[in-house]
Amino acid sequence: MRHTNRPISTAVSAETIERELADGLALPSDAVARYALGLGDDALILAQRLGEWIARAPELEEDVALGNIGLDLLGHARSFLTYAGSAWGRTEDDLAYFRDEAEFRNHQLFERPNGDFAHTIARQLIASVYFDALYARLQASSDPTLAAIAAKAVKEVEYHLDHSVQWVRRLGLGTDVSHERMQAGLDAMWPFVDHLFRPDRGAAELEGVAVPPQSLRDVFDRTVPAVIAEAGLQVPGIPGARGGGRDGVHTEAFGHLLAEMQVLARAHPGATW
């Protein structure tokens, strides 16, 4: 017997399912799909970067931790991309494997190379605070699918946030070398922070559905500098980078990431595993 992966259902009750079955699953509008695509790409690309740590982390526990965090993010990505793709008749795999660089909408922060462990932790701190604030608000979205994905994701990213905060403290307050490297990690990631909170035309048109990115800046400014200060580190004074992933503008490192992520699916189109 064959059965296929269906689009994520958002059934909250049997009555909702009845209605969905009668009407066919509710498909997102093009604007909602484009918004979901950006969120899906953020989670997918960071998951891919975290996967690169597997078998290379400084200790076994961290190998497992970064792999687990990546797996949660991949779950979020699959939900968002499946939903986005349903508007265009494309599957999550079509979107992940058969788009080129300029078609991806992820923020540049998530594609930054892993660097050393401290660079990765700096990126994780920024990412986890951002995801936590975003999903905490998106779970109140008037779009039931986005709300359901966010309500599930927020419980998971809370745990990721805890992991990165602990490591920033440990490295910042550890040895001279760990302190120096943690600071270097923050400095390297900082130029990509502003992108996360830039007003977004697509989100602005989806009042009640999307979370305006600029509305999350406040939470970030209240939490991240405090974590950095507690760890005896300095909030970097480095200006933001130009360009932005939401417009399809990416850094050089991104092409290399995609090559590795997509090679198998492109070499064997239609293969399933």
Place this chain on the structure above:
Amino acid sequence: MVMATDDDRRAWELAAGVCDPEVPVLTIEDLGVLRAVHVEGEDEDARVRVEITPTYSGCPAVDAIRDDIVSVLSRAGYRDIDVRTVLAPAWTTDWMSESGKAKLEAFGIAPPGQRAGSGRDGRVELGFGIRCPQCGSLHTRELSHFGSTSCKALYVCQNCSEPFDYFKAH
């Protein structure tokens, strides 16, 4: 909730026997992963619709569970089987049955403890002691936030020195 019929209950019993591939002592009913089973039509034309919810968003066990449900229901004669993944309401360890918790502990995995406060709602977040499934001591500590699967953390008992998995309260 639609009233459960005898057919629904029979199909539920079948699906409820499927075990989690990573924690084979627990059924998907014990875990709270099985949310609903509904049968429409009769005999040859019966259509069975099953709803499951993932524990964690990326949990790879979902695919195995879906295949196992299809397989157990087709062996029982159902031909039109629709297994759906629902995300809302989000899964919580509060849905784990008491018998499931007891089975976990007997298997050597500390069951999820109680949760109090989340930090987010302004209440103080409390961590309760995790009991060692080997010797029963509460003198244990977290070795790693993350464990062998998404749902577990790694602990060690400071009384009997045995490391053990803890099924995280979520």
